[in-house]
Amino acid sequence: MSGITFSYKIDGGDFVNAGKASSEIKRTLKQLNVAQKTIKRVVVSLYEAEVNIVAHAHRGEINVLINAEEISITLKDEGPGIESVEQAMEVGYSTASPSVVSMGFGAGMGLPNMKKNSDYLNVESKVGVGTTVTIKVALVG
Amino acid sequence: MxxxxxxxxxxxxxxxxxxxxxxxxxxxxxxxxxxxxxxxxxxxxxxxxxxxxxxxxxxxxxxEDDGLSQIENFTTKVALIPSVFMGQFPIHVKAREVFKAIQTLGFTYVYEVEEGSQLVEELFKEKIDSNEKSPYISSFCPAVLRLIQVNFPQFTDNIINLKTPVDITATSVRKQLELKNKENIGVFYFTPCSAKITSLKAPIGEEESELDGVINMDSVFNKIQAILNNQIFIHKKNKKEISNNAIQPDHILWSLTGGEIKNLQGTCLSIDGIKNIISFLDRIETRGCHEIDFLEMKGCDQGCAGGILTPQNRFITAQRLRNRAKYYSDFYSENPDKSPIHHTDGISFDEVKTNEIKPRSIVKFDSDPMKALLKMQKTQEISRKLPSLDCVACGYPTCKSLTRNIIEGNAELEYCFIYQRKAEEKGDLTPEKSKEVLEHIWGERKFKQ
The missing domain is CATH 3.30.70.20 (Alpha-Beta Plaits)
Structure with missing residues (x-):
């Protein structure tokens, strides 16, 4: 069976609206009667990823595909990219500017948290071009 | 019940x-x-x-109003008065007089609801110290509990499963009176809102309510006011017992916004107004809220002072209660020997626990995620045909709500008057049929004038 898709545009630096896409996807998962714990995992990783775009990139796009087995989220941004994805996956590693940190973001927990809360995480990045993050979480079992 | x-x-x-x-x-x-x-x-x-x-x-x-006559089914008639009822009267009206007026209405005893707050406050402190969950959510407002059940099932786990001060005081009062060999005791609560009536007849987290009935505040207010105005108190020998020094001054404010967190340590937030609560819960559901220890949420603006059955203005009521709290606080510090007595002291925490509050989602499209997904796909198809106008002309609050009801088989696309025009153009619908549909929704009355 084919799934259901959603798409959202994200503006870099727009902290006012950071989290809106996550919130809408959360609502969808509640409507689908996905288990509470699973919703929590999806939302934690998605929110981290959404805030990453807002905090670091110029703009980005979130595409969501939900089918009976899993939710698959692709977050593609145009931005500075990540120099070392390996380093970024380490707990506490952060390149966030002091102003971003002062807003309560950029604690270096983003990618580690996403890894912890998803069943599949892939980060592809090109310095000076942008980053594509793919998150998958199984909805059953 | x-x-x-x-x-x-x-x-x-x-x-x-x-x-x-x-x-x-x-x-x-x-x-x-x-x-x-x-x-x-x-x-x-x-x-x-x-x-x-x-x-x-x-x-x-x-x-729904069961009226005053219901108390006649009992020999020992107890009135439980929340502070917010005292806030309906100016500060110069003494609590003692109001209680006497309530007895004149036929009640044998009058007790204050917030006696039970002392115990609740102690348990709140214990829970916050345990640090097991963040945030803990107060079980005070039944409308908030129901909101969490149906819209935010994730947070049912965060609710402190504890009876409210009303139920605790009811238990304690009943115990005291039974010790005095009183028979056929009926305990009645003066309610500021409909949610508390519903709680009596359909308790959340309890099999049965501790109360025997509810008296709507607005329906007794005029009677009490008349008794006070005309000073026509009935003094009967056996009806003298009044409990009016069993409540901490701070607890007079318990049912107002911020009243529950006044003496709590840690990061505590109080939120009032059902829309504010929804947007806050929606926010923390997405972003988490590890920094908050305790959430007090009251469905009405200004807490219970804003209840629909309270006759006076909510801001004036709240101010009067603050004045009363100050008055008692000053009085007790000058007369420490007259400090409040806690009738609830002998009650253990186990006695005041409620069952877990279970989720009852109304958000889900279907219990089976597969079916829910199919319904959601249908929803997307239907949504494209609707104008996203939320004009209520179909009888439903939003286009989304109409969509949901179409999926559930309760409504038709033809309910939408913009869709009607499009369907008429295509020849799928006649203007007569369109009008018939709208008449069915809004009643013939609206089309006759």
């Missing part, structure tokens, strides 16, 4: 209803829609927040 989980104290008087749709627009859970020329309530979705009652221009939304 036995359980009927779909009972609500609010009901719609279809004779009075003019199908103006004001209530439909304000309902936070989309529990109302217009059909057959009047508003209709979906008992599964209603959370007893009373928002509809506030906006009804013709008084068609009514609160």
């Amino acid at each position: 036995k359980k009927d989980s779909l009972y609500h104290a609010i009901h719609i008087n279809v004779e009075k209803c003019i199908a103006c749709s004001h209530c439909v627009k304000v309902c936070p859970t989309e529990a109302l829609h217009i059909w057959d020329g009047h508003s209709n309530l979906d008992p599964e979705r209603c959370i007893d927040c009373d928002e509809c009652y506030r906006v009804c221009p013709v008084g068609a939304i009514q609160v």
Whole structure:
């Protein structure tokens, strides 16, 4: 069976609206009667990823595909990219500017948290071009 | 009182209803829609927040009232008075006088609800110290509990499973009176809102309520006021017992916004107004909220002072209660020997625990995720055909709500008057049929003038 898709545009630096896409996807998962714990995992990783775009990139796009087995989220941004994805996956590693940190973001927990809360995480990045993050979480079992 | 989980104290008087749709627009859970020329309530979705009652221009939304005569079924008649009732009277009216007036109405004893707050406060402190969950959520407001059950099931785990001060005081009072060999005790609570009536008849987290009945505040206010004005108190020998020094001054403010967190340590937040609560819970559901220890949430603006059955202005009521609290606080510091006595001291925490509050989602499209997904795909198809206007002309509050009801088989696309025009152009619908549909929704009355 084919799934259901959603798409959202994200503006870099727009902290006012950071989290809106996550919130809408959360609502969808509640409507689908996905288990509470699973919703929590999806939302934690998605929110981290959404805030990453807002905090670091110029703009980005979130595409969501939900089918009976899993939710698959692709977050593609145009931005500075990540120099070392390996380093970024380490707990506490952060390149966030002091102003971003002062807003309560950029604690270096983003990618580690996403890894912890998803069943599949892939980060592809090109310095000076942008980053594509793919998150998958199984909805059953 | 036995359980009927779909009972609500609010009901719609279809004779009075003019199908103006004001209530439909304000309902936070989309529990109302217009059909057959009047508003209709979906008992599964209603959370007893009373928002509809506030906006009804013709008084068609009514609160069930069991009246005063119900107390005649009992020999020992106990009135439980929340502080907010005292806030209906100016500060110069002494609590003692109001209590005497309540006895004149036929009650044997009068007790203050917030006696039970002492115990609740102690347990709140214990829970916050345990640091097991963040945030803990107060079990005070039944409308908030129902909102969490139906819209934010994730947070049912965070609710402190604890009886409210009313139920605790009811238990304690009953115990005291039984020790005095009083028989056939009936305990009645003076309620500021419909949610507390619903809680009596359909308790959340309890098999049975501790109360025997509820007295609507607005229905006794005039009677009490008349007794006070005319000073026509009935003094009977056996009816002298008044408990009016069993409550901490701070607890006079318990039912107001911020009243529960006044003496709590840690990061505590109080939020009032059902829409504010929804947007806050939505926010922390997405972003988490590890920094908050305790959440006090009250469905009405200004807490219970804003309840629909309170006759006086909520801001004046709140100010009066603050004045009363100050008065008692000064009085007790000058007369330490007259400090409040805690009748609830002998009650253990185990006695005041409630069952877990279970989720009862109204958000889900279907219990089976596969079916839910199919329904959601259908929803997307239908949504494209609707104008996203949320004009309520179909009888439902939003295009989304109409969509959901089409999926559930309760409504048709033809209910939408913009869709009607498109269908008429294509020849799928005749203007006569369109009018017939709208007449069915809004009633013939609206088309006759």
